[in-house]
Amino acid sequence: MPARLRPADPAEVSAALAHVRAGGADKADLRLLTKHYLALLEAKAPGRSVEVRVPPYAAVQCIEGVRHTRGTPPAVVETDAETWISVASGQVAWRDAVAAGRVSASGERTDLTAYLPL
Template sequence: MKQALDALDRGAQPERSVLRDAVRALLAELAAKAPGRSVEVRIPPFGAIQCVPGPRHTRGTPPNVVEADPITWLLVATERVSWADALSDGRLRASGIRTDLTEYLPLTGGTTD
């Protein structure tokens, strides 16, 4: 994860495998911090999870969906970009009443460095 953030700090695009691993680590941490199945978080093409306590969704389009590209997810999950800013400028899309994930942020991806 540090490699991905370091690349972004330098203004470079992280290698695909580094970006993928960072996205998946952050999604895993979110799932652990917010266990449940009421919100679907999608970060294509690298992963999707269900999280947040509440009514479980079982079929069709979930009523609570968060979606972002991988770089936006890294920046929002680590609070380098605020949830509100990413939402207002369209980099983050969130639909449904349970999709505000700010109480679970920041995430570290399992690292503290």
Template sequence: MPARLRPAPAAEVAAALARAEAAVHAGDAAERADLKLLTKHYLAVLEERAPGHSVEVRVPPFAAVQVVPGVRHTRGTPPAVVETDAATWIALASGALTWAQAEADGRVRASGERADLSPYLPLTAG
């Protein structure tokens, strides 16, 4: 089993989030290093808040995790898959975008039972 991700230190997350938000506000793309740090951080937080193996959350090219209680996935295609890009994942996790908005806009692809992550989002609260 792959090692679990670990949340980044709060100061690093705050700085990366501020830089990414400033870039987007200026009409630019966020730096790859900030996207990577924030993506892995928020996936690690999701692993902590929704432990399990029934849903695979993929944010290529940075990381994928298995979360949400239920049927354990061991190989092959998992029973449920969520895939999105880093900017969308960060927006979902930070509360800048709702799950319903992301689905309606086609920014997240979710299939299978338990693939709705809205009960766990945003990841910044609590």
């Protein structure tokens, strides 16, 4: 069983966000922020009906509903790290990221508007 994601230290989050906003983020910053915001989403919207994927860093299952146990879940959200960080931190609205094609969301309950920003 994979280890659960945990929110990162607030000082590390602030430093990584500063790097991202300045355009100087490296893979370590993207990994830290991606996992941090996915951990917050998992805590805010517990459940197993939607899988949110941010390759290559992490994925979580969240939102109440029909529990998924094997194979591809019926509801999947996938995006890149930069987009995930932008929507999770409130810099970009969820609907704008989806409309721009920066987020792939298929299945029921994949509108994360109610849970964002984190």
